[in-house]
Each structure stands twice: as C-alpha cells, then as structure tokens.
Amino acid sequence: MRAKTADKIATSIIIAVAALIVLVLAGLLGYILYRGLGHISFHFLTSAPETIRKGGGIGPQLFNSVFLLVLTMLITVPIGLGAGIYMSEYAPANRITNFIRLIVEVLSSVPSIIVGLFGLLVLVNLFGFGFSLFSGALALTVFNLPLMVRITEQGLKGVPREQKEASLALGLSKWKTITSVMLPISLPVVLTGTILAAGRVFGEAAALLFTAGMSSPRLDFTDWNPFSPFSPLNPFRPAETLAVHIWKINSEGLAPDAAEIAAGASAVLVITVLLFNFGARWLGRYMYRKFTAIK
Amino acid sequence: MNSIIEINDLDLFYGDFHALKHVNMEIPEKAITAFIGPSGCGKSTLLRTFNRMNDMIAGTRIEGSVEIAGTDIYSDEVDVETLRKRVGMVFQQPNPFPKSIYDNIAYGPRLHGITDRKKLDEIVETSLRSAALWNEVKDHLKRSAFSISGGQQQRLCIARALAVEPDILLMDEATSALDPISTLKIEELAQELKDRYTIVMVTHNMHQAARVSQQTVFFLNGEVVEYSETERLFSNPTDQRTEDYISGRFG
Numbered sequence: 161m162r163a164k165t166a167d168k169i170a171t172s173i174i175i176a177v178a179a180l181i182v183l184v185l186a187g188l189l190g191y192i193l194y195r196g197l198g199h200i201s202f203h204f205l206t207s208a209p210e211t212i213r214k215g216g217g218i219g220p221q222l223f224n225s226v227f228l229l230v231l232t233m234l235i236t237v238p239i240g241l242g243a244g245i246y247m248s249e250y251a252p253a254n255r256i257t258n259f260i261r262l263i264v265e266v267l268s269s270v271p272s273i274i275v276g277l278f279g280l281l282v283l284v285n286l287f288g289f290g291f292s293l294f295s296g297a298l299a300l301t302v303f304n305l306p307l308m309v310r311i312t313e314q315g316l317k318g319v320p321r322e323q324k325e326a327s328l329a330l331g332l333s334k335w336k337t338i339t340s341v342m343l344p345i346s347l348p349v350v351l352t353g354t355i356l357a358a359g360r361v362f363g364e365a366a367a368l369l370f371t372a373g374m375s376s377p378r379l380d381f382t383d384w385n386p387f388s389p390f391s392p393l394n395p396f397r398p399a400e401t402l403a404v405h406i407w408k409i410n411s412e413g414l415a416p417d418a419a420e421i422a423a424g425a426s427a428v429l430v431i432t433v434l435l436f437n438f439g440a441r442w443l444g445r446y447m448y449r450k451f452t453a454i455k
Numbered sequence: 456m457n458s459i460i461e462i463n464d465l466d467l468f469y470g471d472f473h474a475l476k477h478v479n480m481e482i483p484e485k486a487i488t489a490f491i492g493p494s495g496c497g498k499s500t501l502l503r504t505f506n507r508m509n510d511m512i513a514g515t516r517i518e519g520s521v522e523i524a525g526t527d528i529y530s531d532e533v534d535v536e537t538l539r540k541r542v543g544m545v546f547q548q549p550n551p552f553p554k555s556i557y558d559n560i561a562y563g564p565r566l567h568g569i570t571d572r573k574k575l576d577e578i579v580e581t582s583l584r585s586a587a588l589w590n591e592v593k594d595h596l597k598r599s600a601f602s603i604s605g606g607q608q609q610r611l612c613i614a615r616a617l618a619v620e621p622d623i624l625l626m627d628e629a630t631s632a633l634d635p636i637s638t639l640k641i642e643e644l645a646q647e648l649k650d651r652y653t654i655v656m657v658t659h660n661m662h663q664a665a666r667v668s669q670q671t672v673f674f675l676n677g678e679v680v681e682y683s684e685t686e687r688l689f690s691n692p693t694d695q696r697t698e699d700y701i702s703g704r705f706g
C-alpha cells in the first residue's frame with residue numbers, strides 16, 4: 161500500500177515537472193511567434209537592413225546564415241564521418257582511444273563564447289583569416305565536430321553484428337563493408353544527427369561574434385564570382401548571420417522599428433530551427449521505415 | 456574420400472581462455488561434416504577458424520595449423536578476403552542486408568568487381584536456383600529481403616554466400632531459428648549442395664547430424680573427442696563420453 165502511494169506521488173511529480181517544461185517551452189515559442197509573425201513578409205525576408213530608417217529587412221543575414229551553414233557542414237561532415245568511422249571501427253580499445261573520446265566529450269561542452277574567442281585569437285588573428293565566413297565556419301566546426309563524431313560512432317555501433325559479419329564473410333574488406341553495408345544501415349541515425357547539428361549552427365551567435373564578424377559588406381547579389389569582394393559567395397568576406405543580427409539590433413539598433421525587426425527575425429530563426437528538428441525526425445523515421453520496409 | 460581441410464595440433468585462446476585444445480582432424484571434400492557437442496564446447500570457434508572470422512576478436516591467439524587444399528590459411532601469404540570468398544558462411548539467425556532480394560545476392564559479386572548487368576542477372580538466378588529459392592521469389596526480386604519468411608531468408612543467405620562461388624560452405628546452427636518445415640527444406644538443400652560444395656555444419660540437433668551428414672565430429676570442452684563416419688559414430692562410438700552424449704545422458 162505504501163509503495164503504491166509513493167509510486168503515485170512520484171508519478172504525479174514527474175508529470176507536473178514535464179508539464180511545466182512543456183508549458184515554458186510552448187509559452188516561449190508562442191510569445192516569440194506572436195510578436196514576430198506579423199512582421200514577416202516577402203519584403204522583410206529579402207531586402208537589406210536599414211541603419212536609421214524604418215522598413216529594413218534581413219535578406220543578407222538570412223543568406224549569410226544559410227551560406228555559413230553550408231560551409232560549416234562541408235567541413236564538418238567529412239571530418240566528422242571520418243573520425244567517427246575511425247573511432248568506431250579502427251581505433252584499438254586502449255587508453256589513447258579512451259582519451260580521445262574524453263577530449264571529444266570535453267570539446268562538446270566548451271561554451272560557445274569560448275570557441276568564439278579561440279576563433280578570434282587563432283583563426284582571425286594568428287592565421288589571418290580575418291572576420292570572415294571561413295573563420296566562422298571553422299569555429300562552428302570546432303563546436304559541431306564532437307557531435308558529428310559521436311553520432312557517427314553511435315550509428316555504426318548500432319549496426320547489428322550479424323550484418324557486419326555477413327559482409328566480411330563474403331570476403332569484402334572492412335572498408336567496403338563500412339561503406340556499403342554499415343553506413344547505409346546507420347544512415348537514418350547519422351542523417352538525423354547531422355540535421356540536428358545543422359540546426360545548432362543556424363541558431364548560434366556567440367561563437368560567430370568574433371569570427372564571422374558583426375557586419376556584412378554591401379552585397380551585390382548579381383555578382384556570383386566567389387573571388388570578388390562583394391560577391392555573396394566569397395567565403396573570405398565578413399558576414400553577419402541572422403542570430404548575430406538579432407543580438408546586434410537588440411543591443412544597439414538605431415532604426416525606429418528595431419524592436420519589430422528583432423521580433424520578426426527571432427520568429428524566422430525559431431521557425432527555421434523547428435523546421436530542422438521536425439525535418440530531421442521525419443527523415444529519420446522515413447528512412448528507417450524504408451530500410452526495414454516489409455512490402 | 457579426399458580431405459580438403461586438415462587441422463594439425465590446433466590450439467586457440469581467447470585471451471587466457473583455452474577454447475580449443477590440440478585439435479587434429481580432417482574434413483572430407485564434397486560431403487557434409489557435422490559438429491555436435493554441448494553448448495560452449497567450441498564448435499563455433501573451430502568453424503570460425505576456417506574463414507578466419509576469429510581474427511576480428513581482439514586477444515585471440517592461435518597455435519598449430521589449419522590447411523585448406525594444402526595451404527596453411529594462417530600463414531602470412533594468405534589474403535583473408537580471398538580466403539573468405541572461397542569459404543562461405545551462413546549464420547544462426549537469417550541476416551539479409553536491408554536491401555532488395557536481388558541486391559542481397561548481387562552484393563558480393565558487385566563489390567568483387569562484376570558490374571555487367573547481364574552477368575549479375577545470371578549470377579542472381581543461378582545462386583537462387585542453387586538455394587532452391589528461385590521459384591518462390593523470381594517475380595519479386597526487387598522487394599525487400601525482409602518481406603520473405605525466415606526460412607526463405609535463410610535460403611537467401613545461402614544463395615548470397617553461393618554467389619561469390621565458394622568451395623566450402625560453413626553453417627553455424629543455420630536451422631535453429633527456423634520452423635520444422637523450413638528446417639527440412641534447408642536439410643534437403645544441403646543434401647543437393649554437397650555434390651558441388653564441402654559443407655561443415657554446427658548443429659545442436661543430433662538427429663539432424665544423423666540425418667544429413669556423412670561425417671560427425673563430437674566436441675567436449677574444447678577437445679575433439681571423436682570423429683568418424685556418421686553412421687559409425689552413432690551406432691558404434693569408441694569413446695564412452697560420446698556414447699553418453701548421444702544416448703542423451705548429458706548435454
């Protein structure tokens with residue numbers, strides 16, 4: 161009887177806490193969307209910001225965020241996959257491997273502002289990449305790589321041993337077994353994780369303040385030569401992303417409608433991150449079903 | 456009968472654990488050899504030395520030699536991948552890849568370098584015919600391998616192993632996860648295949664060993680207690696422990 165009561169009390173506390181978390185989250189999202197949604201328009205999403213006049217948009221910032229995301233993933237995914245494959249399949253089970261694993265864990269819990277400062281000192285100044293998309297992408301890679309490595313490692317470890325052995329027993333090399341059996345099987349996990357990591361990149365501000373910078377040159381959206389200084393595609397130009405832009409106009413925006421712009425930009429950011437999350441889950445489930453399909 | 460596998464003074468250690476003790480035996484070509492014995496006595500371990508699947512387990516150490524067609528497969532010149540092409544394996548649980556029936560069979564040949572579509576079609580058909588599965592699946596080769604029954608999946612795995620043209624087929628309790636009818640089908644299949652392949656099967660089921668094999672090997676605690684023609688081993692065992700085991704007094 162007493163155990164039963166205790167169980168009931170514990171259950172209700174857990175439910176109450178869970179409900180509270182959901183409520184806070186829903187309230188937060190609802191508030192951001194309520195304040196910002198009204199301000200979102202095609203014009204707002206595509207036009208350049210204004211410094212002192214009303215009616216500025218977030219076009220370049222949105223573009224910068226997407227471009228930075230692509231650049232970061234271009235660097236993170238190959239390195240992360242490679243490292244994850246190594247950790248899961250090739251690294252011997254010894255102290256050094258465990259040490260690497262520990263470092264990866266530590267790296268993933270470094271506050272992003274520290275990653276940003278590290279980027280400023282090493283990438284921007286020491287290596288002379290300046291405030292640029294490239295510096296930003298490298299800083300975000302530092303920030304994202306641990307996640308990517310861990311996801312790949314988990315994905316590969318989750319492949320049933322029988323299927324790995326089936327491939328090896330057919331006389332296929334370890335590498336071919338990894339690329340043609342194990343990676344496809346773990347693809348739902350790896351892809352879901354990659355998209356979640358991408359969502360993190362999209363919302364990140366602190367690591368970018370001192371690496372990608374807080375301003376953009378006047379972009380010329382007719383010039384797609386990645387080497388010219390005003391081309392949107394030039395990876396060595398400074399670039400203010402959406403998240404950084406929100407931070408900036410909130411703290412020092414001069415435009416009369418700064419508050420609305422911040423609200424609208426926040427809503428766009430939140431919606432995008434949500435899309436990433438739901439997209440990742442949907443794709444993961446879809447692929448899982450496709451691979452194990454009974455049809 | 457010619458022997459194709461010869462095992463000389465083989466010892467195998469998993470770290471400190473002495474899993475195979477001084478094994479000596481010969482396995483005849485183009486016949487079925489059954490490994491019987493209580494759980495944990497080393498049947499799988501010995502079977503997996505034939506295609507060096509034990510290599511993957513860290514801390515495994517081997518002494519003595521295993522010769523296949525006169526070559527010591529643990530010598531330095533031997534390429535493990537080539538060896539495994541010659542020595543196919545079927546596992547306890549059916550383990551098709553999450554791919555179509557066709558791609559499961561074509562997987563090995565493809566990655567071994569065959570890209571010609573016609574040639575692949577041919578390999579898929581002959582392998583499925585050899586595994587007595589062709590008539591059941593020929594109209595839906597593009598379907599997922601998980602869409603067929605467990606027994607069919609196991610025959611698919613046999614076909615997949617045959618597709619890389621092995622000489623030897625290892626089966627580790629390949630029927631223990633199957634229903635009686637599927638089991639019977641696989642046994643019949645093994646009978647047909649033994650004219651072209653050397654088959655070594657581990658089984659928990661003494662009746663199965665008696666039904667399908669020509670030679671039987673009895674293991675106990677990592678040792679080979681006795682091996683001989685199946686009929687003789689079951690009717691007239693020379694070792695007391697064999698007699699106790701086959702008459703059901705232990706194990």
Ligand SMILES: Nc1ncnc2c1ncn2[C@@H]1O[C@H](COP(=O)(O)OP(=O)(O)OP(=O)(O)O)[C@@H](O)[C@H]1O
Pocket residue numbers: 469472474492493494495496497498499500501512
């Ligand atoms: N990777 C391993 N590391 C350490 N010991 C192992 C390992 N694999 C097997 N063993 C041990 O080696 C012995 C023989 O194992 P094996 O799997 O060959 O037995 P088996 O005869 O196939 O048994 P079963 O009929 O249950 O499949 C067992 O005592 C087992 O515990």
Ligand SMILES: [Mg+2]
Pocket residue numbers: 498499500627657
């Ligand atoms: Mg076994």
